[in-house]
Amino acid sequence: MHAEPTEAGAGPEPAPSPGPTLWTWAAPFLAVFGLAVALFALAVLLDLWWPTVAGAPPTVDALTDALLRQDLEQARNTLGGLGEVMAAVLGLALTVSSIIVQLAATRFTPHVTALFFRDRTNFLILGFFVTASVFVLWVNFSLGPAYVSRWGVLGSMVVMTVSLLLLFPYFAYVFDFLDPGRIIGRIMNDGLRAAVPPCSADPDVCRARRRTATRAIDHLANIGLNALQQKDKDIASAAIDALEHLSVTYGDRKHALPEDFFRFGPALRQTPDFISLSDESIDDLMQRRTFLEWKILRQYQMLFGEALHQMKDTCYLLAIDTRRIGEAAGRRGDVHTLDLAIKFFNTYMRATINASDIRTAYNILHQYRQLGEFAITRGATTADDDLADRARQIAGFMRYYGSLCYQRGLTFVTEVIAHDVGQLCEVAFKTKSPVHDALLEIFLTVDESPETEEQETTLRGVRRAQVKLATTYLLHGRRDLAARIQRDMATEPPARLRSIWRELAQLEDREFWEVNDRGTNFDYLTPQQKSRLGEFFAAFAGLQPEDEEGGGARTDGGA
Numbered sequence: 257m258h259a260e261p262t263e264a265g266a267g268p269e270p271a272p273s274p275g276p277t278l279w280t281w282a283a284p285f286l287a288v289f290g291l292a293v294a295l296f297a298l299a300v301l302l303d304l305w306w307p308t309v310a311g312a313p314p315t316v317d318a319l320t321d322a323l324l325r326q327d328l329e330q331a332r333n334t335l336g337g338l339g340e341v342m343a344a345v346l347g348l349a350l351t352v353s354s355i356i357v358q359l360a361a362t363r364f365t366p367h368v369t370a371l372f373f374r375d376r377t378n379f380l381i382l383g384f385f386v387t388a389s390v391f392v393l394w395v396n397f398s399l400g401p402a403y404v405s406r407w408g409v410l411g412s413m414v415v416m417t418v419s420l421l422l423l424f425p426y427f428a429y430v431f432d433f434l435d436p437g438r439i440i441g442r443i444m445n446d447g448l449r450a451a452v453p454p455c456s457a458d459p460d461v462c463r464a465r466r467r468t469a470t471r472a473i474d475h476l477a478n479i480g481l482n483a484l485q486q487k488d489k490d491i492a493s494a495a496i497d498a499l500e501h502l503s504v505t506y507g508d509r510k511h512a513l514p515e516d517f518f519r520f521g522p523a524l525r526q527t528p529d530f531i532s533l534s535d536e537s538i539d540d541l542m543q544r545r546t547f548l549e550w551k552i553l554r555q556y557q558m559l560f561g562e563a564l565h566q567m568k569d570t571c572y573l574l575a576i577d578t579r580r581i582g583e584a585a586g587r588r589g590d591v592h593t594l595d596l597a598i599k600f601f602n603t604y605m606r607a608t609i610n611a612s613d614i615r616t617a618y619n620i621l622h623q624y625r626q627l628g629e630f631a632i633t634r635g636a637t638t639a640d641d642d643l644a645d646r647a648r649q650i651a652g653f654m655r656y657y658g659s660l661c662y663q664r665g666l667t668f669v670t671e672v673i674a675h676d677v678g679q680l681c682e683v684a685f686k687t688k689s690p691v692h693d694a695l696l697e698i699f700l701t702v703d704e705s706p707e708t709e710e711q712e713t714t715l716r717g718v719r720r721a722q723v724k725l726a727t728t729y730l731l732h733g734r735r736d737l738a739a740r741i742q743r744d745m746a747t748e749p750p751a752r753l754r755s756i757w758r759e760l761a762q763l764e765d766r767e768f769w770e771v772n773d774r775g776t777n778f779d780y781l782t783p784q785q786k787s788r789l790g791e792f793f794a795a796f797a798g799l800q801p802e803d804e805e806g807g808g809a810r811t812d813g814g815a
Contacts, residue, residue, distance in 0.1 A: 356434060480555075625650075
């Protein structure tokens with residue numbers, strides 16, 4: 257399963273576990289060889305100790321003479337059987353490997369076949385089997401009354417022995433080679449080698465490397481898509497993580513690539529991910545050097561649409577990796593790639609709302625908000641106003657989708673958005689971000705006038721989020737900011753305000769009582785925040801501090 261990064265924004269590299277070592281090959285080879293030698297030695301010793309043929313007893317010299325000085329008839333008998341066995345070994349190796357490779361290509365991607373035959377080990381082992389078969393054939397053909405190739409016969413025995421001993425290690429290698437994680441790792445590494453510097457400025461070289469990189473992305477996306485259709489979560493997750501790792505690693509080094517690498521040729525322009533884009537959009541991708549990130553995120557969009565109907569958990573992983581791509585871009589100052597991540601988050605939200613999938617929207621918003629928090633904190637740390645402004649954009653987009661959900665009856669999503677935008681305001685306030693006031697303005701426009709009982713419940717959730725933020729302001733002595741929230745709530749009926757007060761005051765559990773990705777209850781207030789509730793509600797006519805003591809309803813914090 258997917259693991260959270262150990263460093264902010266740095267996802268785990270989906271590299272496979274270490275491949276077969278020399279000992280992996282040597283262990284079965286030596287084990288079978290040792291057993292065969294032991295059995296042969298035992299048979300020789302038994303013949304020496306207890307001869308079963310009348311006449312002169314067998315000796316070691318006689319054994320050596322039989323092995324090294326065969327006559328024509330003995331050589332033909334030996335090589336005749338060896339030729340058949342070698343043909344069987346070659347046929348077995350080719351048949352087994354072909355069947356396994358074809359099954360893997362059908363399951364993952366046809367590119368597996370190319371990977372298999374490009375692999376040096378496969379080439380060497382199969383080449384050795386073929387060479388050994390040809391060698392035995394030629395030695396057998398060369399035998400005649402006037403010439404017996406005794407060293408050829410002995411060599412045939414050696415290559416035959418080695419071929420048989422290699423079968424078990426080779427089959428183990430083939431199965432290991434076709435492990436899904438290793439296939440994904442090889443494709444990802446091929447893409448990285450093509451996409452990262454150093455790279456020649458020659459246009460033909462740039463074109464070839466760009467083609468290799470984009471094909472690697474397509475192969476990884478195909479593996480992920482096939483895995484989703486087969487409901488194989490582990491393989492789908494590995495392919496998605498590989499795309500994220502490729503994007504982040506490439507993005508960190510792309511500044512050293514020549515300009516020709518980013519220029520669109522006719523072949524790239526006609527691929528499915530770019531053919532529908534306008535000329536202006538293509539020009540933007542070239543100028544901003546973001547065509548490869550665009551392609552990767554387009555694969556994410558395709559996988560998201562499939563996962564929304566096949567495995568919703570994969571949608572959360574896609575959101576996590578999209579956030580990581582955006583955060584990595586923000587750390588290196590690549591606001592254009594960050595803008596792409598924001599754009600695709602909005603696309604995920606649109607698809608989720610169209611599918612009326614509340615739980616997926618709940619989890620997508622969790623990652624979207626974290627991207628906004630990163631933009632705020634990173635912008636405050638580096639004094640990058642452009643980066644901080646992306647948080648304002650994210651809050652504005654959230655506000656838009658909250659209104660859309662409200663109109664479509666997905667009112668809980670609107671409440672989630674209110675809490676998330678409120679949390680962005682809190683982070684901006686604590687980091688003294690220049691976009692705090694703009695975020696607060698957006699936050700105070702999340703609420704809508706309720707028309708139904710369900711919308712009334714949603715408005716209460718929005719108000720609770722506003723009160724929660726106001727207590728943070730009061731804790732830090734910013735009564736002016738809390739007053740802005742009080743003015744926004746001035747028209748609320750006292751009964752509703754009183755019940756909201758009670759609900760917030762009586763909620764004691766920080767953790768939500770169901771399993772969810774966020775883990776905490778939306779409406780939980782620390783004891784310090786609760787101590788400011790009376791101060792906040794005292795500004796409303798008809799409310800007294802003792803109203804806090806009444807019973808309250810348990811609030812909902814999950815999806």
